[in-house]
Amino acid sequence: MGGHSAYLAFGYAGLKVVDVTDPTDPQQAGTYFTGGHTWDVALGSHYAYLADFGLQVIDVSNPANPQRVGSYEAKSYSYSVAVSGNYAYVGGQEGLDVIDISEPARPQRVGGNPELGNIFSVVVNGDRLFVVSEKGLIILHLFTQLPGPPVSFAPAPTVQGNTFHISLQGLPGLGVIIERSVDLLQWQTWTNGILDAVPLQFEDATAGLNGRQFYRARSP
Helix, strand or coil: CECCEEEEECECCCEEEEECCCCCCCEEEEEECCCCCECEEEEECCEEEEEECEEEEEECCCCCCCEEEEEEECCCCEEEEEEECCEEEEEECCEEEEEECCCCCCCEEEEEEHHHCCEEEEEEECCEEEEEECCEEEEEECCCCCCCCCEEECCCCEEECCEEEEEEEECCCCEEEEEEECCCCCCEEEEEEECCCCCEEEEECCHHHCCCCEEEEECC
């Protein structure tokens, strides 16, 4: 819904705009044919975002004459879309795509997760994204644009006596695994944690017992 208009995803018929000024007598006000199959629609400002073959951005400032202003083409169908701020969350056959819609004429993919499987529905509530996929219900943090990599050492690791100090920073809520190796070929899991707004601290009291020790951090 937007004002006195309802915006409907109408499959192969595309987007339908219905005037509901009189709820007892709704009237079609406009339509936009995408050329594909429109599965879902989300509204933001005066744009309608369509889950189709990727994402279609439609200017609906004039409900009687919707006009496409931009699109993000995916490799397969998208079934659901939710919008929060400058990002559209698009779920479909290839998992989740996060699309930057700050420039409606040039939507750009900035993130996502193909490991979620076939997604049927995405909903934003507060600072969480609720995803229903073939793997069940999954609750995610909303996308955060980072100035650097998702996980990094900060500051540089230091050694005090036989203890090696590690400090990790990155995307809050991201799970990390720290592994150790003596030859950079065979790696063993040492410890794990979840990143927060402040750097995550680890200490290895056995570091001084080895002639050399290498560490790496990764997300599961």
